[in-house]
Amino acid sequence: MAVVSEPGKEMYALVERLYPLCRSITGDGVRATLDIVGEYLPLQVHEVPTGTPVLDWTVPREWNIRDAYVADAAGDRVIDFAASNLHVLGYSVPVAGTMPLAELRAHLHTLPDQPTLVPYRTSYYAPTWGFCLAQEVLDALPEGDYEVRVDSTLADGHLTYAEHVVPGQVPDEVIVSCHVCHPSLANDNLAGIAVATFLARALAERSPYYTYRFIYAPGTIGAITWLARNAERIDRVRHGLVLACAGDSGSLTYKRSRRGDAEIDRVMGHVLTTSQRPHEVREFTPYGYDERQYCSPGFDLGVGSLTRTPYAGYPEYHTSADNLDLVSPDAMADTLAVCREAFAVLDRNRRYRNLSPYGEPQLGRRGLYDALGGRSDTKQAQMAMLWVLSLSDGEHGLLDVAERAGLPFDTVAAAADALRDAGLITT
Amino acid sequence: MAVVSEPGKEMYALVERLYPLCRSITGDGVRATLDIVGEYLPLQVHEVPTGTPVLDWTVPREWNIRDAYVADAAGDRVIDFAASNLHVLGYSVPVAGTMPLAELRAHLHTLPDQPTLVPYRTSYYAPTWGFCLAQEVLDALPEGDYEVRVDSTLADGHLTYAEHVVPGQVPDEVIVSCHVCHPSLANDNLAGIAVATFLARALAERSPYYTYRFIYAPGTIGAITWLARNAERIDRVRHGLVLACAGDSGSLTYKRSRRGDAEIDRVMGHVLTTSQRPHEVREFTPYGYDERQYCSPGFDLGVGSLTRTPYAGYPEYHTSADNLDLVSPDAMADTLAVCREAFAVLDRNRRYRNLSPYGEPQLGRRGLYDALGGRSDTKQAQMAMLWVLSLSDGEHGLLDVAERAGLPFDTVAAAADALRDAGLITT
Amino acid sequence: MAVVSEPGKEMYALVERLYPLCRSITGDGVRATLDIVGEYLPLQVHEVPTGTPVLDWTVPREWNIRDAYVADAAGDRVIDFAASNLHVLGYSVPVAGTMPLAELRAHLHTLPDQPTLVPYRTSYYAPTWGFCLAQEVLDALPEGDYEVRVDSTLADGHLTYAEHVVPGQVPDEVIVSCHVCHPSLANDNLAGIAVATFLARALAERSPYYTYRFIYAPGTIGAITWLARNAERIDRVRHGLVLACAGDSGSLTYKRSRRGDAEIDRVMGHVLTTSQRPHEVREFTPYGYDERQYCSPGFDLGVGSLTRTPYAGYPEYHTSADNLDLVSPDAMADTLAVCREAFAVLDRNRRYRNLSPYGEPQLGRRGLYDALGGRSDTKQAQMAMLWVLSLSDGEHGLLDVAERAGLPFDTVAAAADALRDAGLITT
The missing domain is CATH 1.10.10.10 (Winged helix-like DNA-binding domain superfamily/Winged helix DNA-binding domain)
Structure with missing residues (x-):
């Protein structure tokens, strides 16, 4: 039987604490998440106001939600945010009223092929509201009127992200980036957050050659915001890694940078091959996690992405089945070990x-x-x-x-x- | 059963009209050929005088032939130009006289391994005369005296070639070249002439990006003449294709340009592969059709060659069996379709x-x-x-x-x- | 039955003459070897004084040996230099005395896995003495006192190497280098010396394009000495080949230069492939024979290495079994033929x-x-x-x-x- 390593246990415990929080690309869920991570690492938290231009984008309004439900004629909540934050379409605008099921259906999202699971859906940039639920629950709803309530706020506020820096012997930087915007999804990306956090702690113990910068930011808009606000730092970024889906039972997958032969690509390929782990190395595609932004052609940074089962590659992906059962201490410990080994090579590759x-x-x-x-x-x-x-x-x-x-x-x-x-x- | 496409039928009809003409590298057979093609496309016909220096060569004397035969003692024509123009060695000088078979043999060309077929032979640059016949016919000839007659003219005149231009949005040119010097050989190259002609018509319908220049010229000396007279245009030639053997039942063969990675090479490879046709892509060799001239190292143009069965690759090649039965409307339609698809890609490959x-x-x-x-x-x-x-x-x-x-x-x-x-x- | 070629016989005869001599990196054994080679080719012999700085090294003291033995209490020589010069550790300092076997053991070298063979061992740069013997002989020695005698001289003198030049049509040079420092070892490298010698004679017969310089020098320090003394010539060296292990029954092995795509690499690969001999082409490694020096990164010459069974690749390597039975006239003739063919290609590769x-x-x-x-x-x-x-x-x-x-x-x-x-x- 595998002996669960100490870091594995600790990372799993961190995932358990973060799991219930309702994260989105803005709002108090992100702040609460960073507060907890901050207990493990000192974080520099940044608040960027709504409306700030960031590259081709604009920081959106901040979204917060207190409650949301659909209740039947008897007043029973048939869909309830309190049971799972996945039940609400991310960034739903406030709504309160009663409508027949026929009208409500346009706002309901299900997975007909996975009828027991609740999908994860968002609508950040097109104002609307909606609920996500299992197909089998929807099928069981009788026609008739339902009370609909989303008690949310979409208003000027801030986008929140955080950084932690492990100082190195040289100012040249390695960035490690993980997205912090997904609600109750364990592998995507609480496992990535946990591995990044314990990786930072491990690096600090050995006075690394490079300066390592850990970025905890909402996906897409967060990475874009970081890039927009760090124009003067980009030239110092030598290498980077996006961490996601770091805790499932699949073998490791490394996705190369857009350059395809960046040093991080060669280091990761070497470590994965020589460690004799089953693994896969994939070519870059402009889809996936925030390597999309770091590798956009204007920046073209040497940033790859490490996952276990890759982006959208497992049936539980973006569903309620991406829960605490999907990730394990051992898998996270294994991801962490490879990262440590790779950065040890990178740091000495003179x-x-x-x-x-x-x-x-x-x-x-x-x-x-x-x-x-x-x-x-x-x-x-x-x-x-x-x-x-x-x-x-x-x-x-x-x-x-x-x-x-x-x-x-x-x-x-x-x-x-x-x-x-x-x-x-x-x- | 395959439904024969309209362009296929029309191309086959063109081949049928061109088949009886006695073409050579100069002479009225080429002019008659261009007259017929001119019914399909407006052609600019060029007449280049004998003796004109063209690169390392000189435009030769013009050859025309009216009749030729070998007759036995009874006066019966045992070899007769009127039956097939292949029976006369191309560019035969005039001859009239009587000689024993033993002496005549030095002027007779056969294919011992294909005893029923008449070979196609020429002697453009060494003045001589000769006849081509089936080995089995030769074997049946009794010894004795024969009357020999070649009623030809080899005299100062012109080399004839033609061009048709499909104007594009930019002056950069794609050349499509086919040889028009072979007599009654259907696949090599009446099928190529027919596909080129209908390709030009198809391109004109869609206002192409590139300017497409179609060159109908005798092999080798014609391409050399075109190159010599278009020195100022060469820099505008971005891509090109030599069309030959375009109508037999074999699958398509693309021969890369000398560069090997010219854009036309990549486009043709892509189209052939993604169309899921059986096909072959071959590396350049300095032998074959007029890609030899376009790809000579001083020009080194991005010109490939498209055939079905390639140069000298089928048993009927350069024999009387390369006749109207060897080519089909469907095969020509297929060649045409690939050319159209390839140029559609080329035109949009910005x-x-x-x-x-x-x-x-x-x-x-x-x-x-x-x-x-x-x-x-x-x-x-x-x-x-x-x-x-x-x-x-x-x-x-x-x-x-x-x-x-x-x-x-x-x-x-x-x-x-x-x-x-x-x-x-x-x- | 194979017919032994004349050069094969002559090369084998040369190996037989050289076999008994006690060579080392300096001393009279090298001189006697070069004297014999000089009967076949005029040699320019160089004597470089002890203490001369050569690149990062210094020419060592010269070593000569007259006699050496270990004798038992009865005065019988149980290990005797006169029986085989391999019995003495190369560069052994003088010693004379009596000691118990227990003390002597620290100076005895055997091959426990090949108990019947005497190993070849040296200690050029750490002054010590020693004997080499078969494990089974050692096992049979009774405990007790033994007389130990090494009658050698390690004193200021010279390092000796030689050159032979076959003049070419151009001053650009090809160097052919073989090591002459190994004592009674036939394949490593008397066969290499023999092939080099007959190769030089063959080249002289055909007035080669390149100037060919043959270098007979002790391994490592000899090549380093040559390089140090020929700084002005290095730029003229276009290609080169190190010859070693040229006479065993294995197939040919070519080891590429450090560059990996030097012209000699391509020529040797072409000749070995087109000759349809079984053979192997290996990538460069910085270990082996004097290609180590010629290919050091400061020089980075296009010098490969040709052997039959490669360096350290046969069980008899560096043992008493690398004797006259291990090499054959046919194998040497085959190595010679490939060298001649390769240089014929190299000379014409304009x-x-x-x-x-x-x-x-x-x-x-x-x-x-x-x-x-x-x-x-x-x-x-x-x-x-x-x-x-x-x-x-x-x-x-x-x-x-x-x-x-x-x-x-x-x-x-x-x-x-x-x-x-x-x-x-x-x-």
């Missing part, structure tokens, strides 16, 4: 220059080579040194060396450390 | 520039995106728009988009139209 | 420029093309001419032509000669 490039330097007199000649079982560590020397021509990084040599990255990085300490290579 | 490249533009407020969020079955049209936006960076054309996105070209082109109309992209 | 690049030149009037047209069985020689004309654009060499055309290199080279003689192409 390009060195061989300071003694004419012929091999005499490693033996520097204590780096076996004195006894003639043996054919040269050690891996010595092979790694020869490879680093051979490829340290300013064009190859240590990951290139590891892949061309067929050696573990750690062995190559250790060889580079030894050679650097001996004054034979330099960055 | 490169656009995303005018809103930082983040995604808000498609929803422009009516280009579903208002209701959360659904995973995003429509192909919306995916096409996202792909066009993502790749409209000045480096990718719409064909690149279609191939990378795995979407039909038409869907991508329609998405580009919508985005252009919304002011989001521009050429 | 890049030509088509002087008549606009359209095809009229080959017929230059006597280069069949007068009779219409035949489909165009000869290979004519196809080769068309290919050379098509690709002679300054970017393709004749090997490119041969590979793209799928024609034998010799046919392509002959076509290029004919076109050059006709004034149609030039280098």
